[in-house]
Amino acid sequence: MTGLPGPRNSITDVSGVLVGHHHVLDEHVTLGRGAATGTTVVRAPGGATAAVDVRGGGPGTRETDLLDPSNTVRQVNAVLLTGGSAYGLAAADGVMRWLEERREGITMDREDPSRVVPIVPGAVIFDLPVGDWGIRPTAEFGYRAADAAGERFERGTVGAGVGARAGSIKGGIGTASVRFDDGPAAGVTVGALVVANSVGSVFDPRTGLPWGVGTDGPDYHGLRPATPDQLTRANALPVKSTLLNTTLGVVATDATLAPTACRRLATTAHDGLARAIRPVHSPLDGDTMFVLATGAIPPTPNPSLPQAFPPDLPLIDILCTAAAVCVERAIVDAILAARPIAEIPSYTELFGPF
Numbered sequence: 001m002t003g004l005p006g007p008r009n010s011i012t013d014v015s016g017v018l019v020g021h022h023h024v025l026d027e028h029v030t031l032g033r034g035a036a037t038g039t040t041v042v043r044a045p046g047g048a049t050a051a052v053d054v055r056g057g058g059p060g061t062r063e064t065d066l067l068d069p070s071n072t073v074r075q076v077n078a079v080l081l082t083g084g085s086a087y088g089l090a091a092a093d094g095v096m097r098w099l100e101e102r103r104e105g106i107t108m109d110r111e112d113p114s115r116v117v118p119i120v121p122g123a124v125i126f127d128l129p130v131g132d133w134g135i136r137p138t139a140e141f142g143y144r145a146a147d148a149a150g151e152r153f154e155r156g157t158v159g160a161g162v163g164a165r166a167g168s169i170k171g172g173i174g175t176a177s178v179r180f181d182d183g184p185a186a187g188v189t190v191g192a193l194v195v196a197n198s199v200g201s202v203f204d205p206r207t208g209l210p211w212g213v214g215t216d217g218p219d220y221h222g223l224r225p226a227t228p229d230q231l232t233r234a235n236a237l238p239v240k241s242t243l244l245n246t247t248l249g250v251v252a253t254d255a256t257l258a259p260t261a262c263r264r265l266a267t268t269a270h271d272g273l274a275r276a277i278r279p280v281h282s283p284l285d286g287d288t289m290f291v292l293a294t295g296a297i298p299p300t301p302n303p304s305l306p307q308a309f310p311p312d313l314p315l316i317d318i319l320c321t322a323a324a325v326c327v328e329r330a331i332v333d334a335i336l337a338a339r340p341i342a343e344i345p346s347y348t349e350l351f352g353p354f
Helices: 083-099 140-147 228-235 259-276 313-337 347-351
Strands: 018-025 034-056 075-082 122-123 172-179 189-196 250-253 288-297
Touching: 018 140, 018 313, 034 083, 034 140, 034 189, 034 250, 034 259, 075 083, 075 140, 075 250, 083 122, 083 140, 172 313, 189 313, 189 347, 228 347, 250 259, 250 313, 259 288, 259 313
Parallel strands: 075 122, 250 288
Antiparallel strands: 018 034, 034 075, 034 288, 172 189, 189 250
């Protein structure tokens, strides 16, 4: 795959995409005590064509049926990623309130533009055992995360990633992007944002390297194999014992895509999960990938294709490859950026400095 990371190597390199976080995190949080949860919102001002692919056996979602390409509504205004398990879905109400106040959504009355219905699909991770079980995101979390959304945002132990655990180590928020300068995807950017919270392992027990460096190699991420002492310590960590987990992600592009093409990108985005997490899509996960297409880059006709094929087929093929790579890189970014909390060690604590 050709193409280089965007200027921020972030999902917000995609024009028309913003990210915001809100969380609570006590300095001395433990498993069972204190606050450690949060919400992340990916906003698409003006709306974006969207799709979703849910692969895990234990998902917690909202408005995902709406994103079936055969259904009527074709655009969303934001995507919610949140902690709190099913309780955390309440944060979507706050995102809707923020959008309604700014008249963003489907206009339902041409004579009164304030009558809108914002479309906010969402999904949750299971982080309740980290900190106090009763402290979870509310509508206020969603409102504040939406209000904080911008082109620059923190990664690691922030937002929906505060209480995340990736196998035996600390998970979190990660991001990556690819921008194309030539070929069918010239001028197009693809980006991904991931909340890494898997039951599966994210590093190779033989080398200590993240599984997600397989495509690019460890040098790309500035990593090297672990020492024997580091491996002994890391492999002695207890297996994650919670029954519910889930890795969530949003892939975005500024290409103009139909809902069916967005769905294809969501499907291949899961390839990135499979490269970086082992095992993935288990009965104990609710792995969910959303896709947003902002349509800032107009389509380029391709008259050489057979009429039975979509005219943007070469573009879709390239974007599918990029989606998987960005997700894979974003998972590595998440675990490298995470910091330890509640006695959950981080990757850099175990294997650094690099």
